Amino acid sequence: MKKSLFGLLLLSLPAFALAAKLPVVASFSIVGDMARQIGGDRVDVVSLVGPDQDAHVFQPSPADVKKLSASRLFVTNGLGLEGWMGRLTKASSFKGVLVEAGKGIKTRMAPAEEGEEHGHEMVDPHAWHDPQRVQVYIRNITDGLIKADPQGKAEYTRRAAEFAAKVKQQDDWAAKEFAAIPAARRKMLTSHDAFGYFGERYGIKLLAIQGVSTEAEASAKGVAQLVRQVRQEKVNAVFMENMTDKRLLEQLTREAKVKIGGELYADALSKPSGPASDYLKLFHYNVETILKSIR
Structure with a gap:
């Protein structure tokens, strides 16, 4: 039985x-x-x-x-x-x-x-x-x-x-939010060039200290050039990333006299207890963080 x-x-x-x-x-x-x-x-x-x-x-x-x-x-x-x-x-x-x-x-x-x-x-x-x-x-x-x-x-x-x-x-929401911001304010700087597709999609001009790979080291000349560009273009949105060395970005923000607007999740999720523990959360968190700095 x-x-x-x-x-x-x-x-x-x-x-x-x-x-x-x-x-x-x-x-x-x-x-x-x-x-x-x-x-x-x-x-x-x-x-x-x-x-x-x-x-x-x-x-x-x-x-x-x-x-x-x-x-x-x-x-x-x-x-x-x-x-x-x-x-x-x-x-x-x-x-x-x-x-x-x-x-x-x-x-x-x-x-x-x-x-x-x-x-x-x-x-x-x-x-x-x-x-x-x-x-x-x-x-x-x-x-x-x-x-x-x-x-x-x-x-x-x-x-x-x-x-x-x-x-x-999420895409529809982000597109609507960014479209409401004047193009002159849609500018941001990150520690490496990971957000090119994001910028292309939502009409954001991007600057980066490093190239598309974090293996590339930014030169002193390159950082100096970025300082001038940040000042000239009046970039207020400056971001760190969760998996890169923050020292260069901190140096640049000191020299350009701008504040770091927050941390973005570029090439990795956060730990489970963090704000970007899955893809949808990562995307939503990044958008909200950027919007706070460029509005």
Whole structure:
């Protein structure tokens, strides 16, 4: 009798509850959260580069190699963000589904980092700061999840649609708020050039101490030039980022006699107790922080 009751209980459970969750590795916390939002209870997502950490300078450890070798789906940003990815996938002998979340988006080009030999432009990888481009991320991640776990197609499709609607809602709100601010006030300076797509989407002029990679070091000459530009253009919105060295920005604000308007979340989520613990919170927090300084 007990055995038959147990069997009935098993039959009453959803199929995915009886199976192990899909092991997913994400390159960094932002795309990791997107995979989690779409995958729901069917997935177990681990981010190699965690909250408040910098994907530009990350160096994989043997433990990371082990995580990837055990996963069935690897979600990356692509667009040149993860320079370490090729070495990691080779070392882990990864045989699962590889998703480049940014594949197919319309990219923007950024000036080459200081000290590069050829001086050519490079692709800006920070496309997640434009919610319209995030819709491409959502489609790519959803397709990868379905390929790795075909039985979850209906669930992934439903959750992706819900997440996409929430992203659009945030975009509509931000576009309305920024459109109400005169173009002359829509200027901001950050510690590295991570908000180019954001500025393009909402008509904000951006200045940055570092280039699109935090590996690039700003020169004294470059900082001096920025001080002059901040003064000339009367930039009031100056921001630190959660995963970069704040000393250069503090020096610049002293010399330009402007105040730091707050901390933005550029390349990483906050810790769970912070204000940007998932993508939607990150975006909303960044918009509100910027609006307070440029209004």
